[in-house]
Amino acid sequence: MSNGPIYVTRPSLPPLAELLPLLEEMWDSRVLTNNGPFHQKFEAALTAFLEAEHVSLVSNGMLALEAAIDAAQLTGEVVTTPYSFVATTHAVRRANLQPVFVDIRPHDLNIDPDAVEAAITEKTSAIVAVHCYGNPCNVDALRAIAERHGLKLIYDAAHAFGVRRNGQSLLAHGDFSILSFHATKVFNTFEGGVVIAASQAGKAAVDSLRNFGIASETSIPNTGGNAKMSEFNAALGLLQLDRFAEAREARRQVDTRYREALTSIEGIEPLALPDGVEPNFSYFPVLVGEDYPISRDALYEALKAENIFARRYFYPLLSSLPMYRDLASADPANLPVATEAAKQILCLPIYEGLSEADQDRVIRAVQRPS
Structure with missing residues (x-):
């Protein structure tokens, strides 16, 4: 393999x-x-x-x-x-x-x-x-x-x-x-x-x-x-531009397989696709909640150990960066939803050409975190 x-x-x-x-x-x-x-x-x-x-x-x-x-x-x-x-x-x-x-x-x-x-x-x-x-x-x-x-x-x-x-x-x-x-x-x-x-x-x-x-x-x-x-x-x-429809369809298939495999995992919440929207499937973000066996950062590192490079989009929050953190509006107490999302978010690999075998590697790594 x-x-x-x-x-x-x-x-x-x-x-x-x-x-x-x-x-x-x-x-x-x-x-x-x-x-x-x-x-x-x-x-x-x-x-x-x-x-x-x-x-x-x-x-x-x-x-x-x-x-x-x-x-x-x-x-x-x-x-x-x-x-x-x-x-x-x-x-x-x-x-x-x-x-x-x-x-x-x-x-x-x-x-x-x-x-x-x-x-x-x-x-x-x-x-x-x-x-x-x-x-x-x-x-x-x-x-x-x-x-x-x-x-x-x-x-x-x-x-x-x-x-x-x-x-x-x-x-x-x-x-x-x-x-x-x-x-x-x-x-x-x-x-x-x-x-x-x-x-x-x-x-x-x-x-x-x-x-x-x-x-x-x-x-x-x-x-x-x-x-x-x-x-x-x-x-x-x-x-x-001539290839966009093909690329989007390939990503849609990856998105569908992820949702079928991951939605039932306790503590893993794929971000929902909105009603009435034709998406482009540019990302596959999940929220790693408290019911998951390990933290978001631990899962990020576990995936990396399996040679899988997910990304914490978006972490850290822009409001926590040194050039912005002193603004009154940057206080985490002012941004509770964003602060929590930044601690939980993880975007899994998705792209045209991602093979089912490689996607299954990602799915198994999320299903059974080490």
Whole structure:
């Protein structure tokens, strides 16, 4: 029986032979970046696929979020979640804004709308919410709160490529949503990202910001950065788009086998798939409770001893990091659900190409922890 390493994910890739003709086109044209032909084709293809009118390609998800925050012209404080990857809050802080952490909901680990509203002050300019693991936030409640208080609403949808809610793209919500195309994501271009704006003016602002604020050869009206996607990443994205349905179906099968095998284990609670949602199966998170024979961290180490590399997404909480822990909103007493979830969460390996034999290794290791 093979005992090779099983990682939490493995990037999906198209056949190399399909990429080579596209590379030859680049070599012939010598156009490598700056809104080249592959960039334009990929942006147009994503506009159709994501059912979003105002799509801007960028070089990675972190810069996508920074561009969205910049385009939204935020000031003061931003209400956000402590339960996410560090890029979420770093993007807020790097814009010289103050993150205000609020708690999450226990059933989906997404930001709690009631806690959001309670945290709003005269200094609040926006809500930055995260569709954690690709599961939708309560977008209706958050929209109502944002409208009631005149706030911008930005979604870190890094996990949510291709997710639909009630038949509609999840990216149709908010003033801006961002995607990450990092190698670990269900849809990847090695590195890359997208900003989806609710308006043409929002897209125009992002397009300017991703290219140094340049309007023409002689006009630079904005202070921007360099967040352009290269022609290589765009070409790869076009190929990946053709394979997404296949990759998602492969992940769905892995998800189904896990649920069938693990749901009955006392102390192991797979995070539920929401009703009315077409998920992308980007992660398989479980909560390791007190009824399980060993702690979450002990299970993490036991899996590692079996050459299985699960991940504690998301631990530690962003609010516990040294640059944020002194904020009043970072007090663990203010974040009881998030604090407990961070102690219990474990994401098991899931990816296209995970064999049943390797998945069975993971299942056995969880069923009989050493």
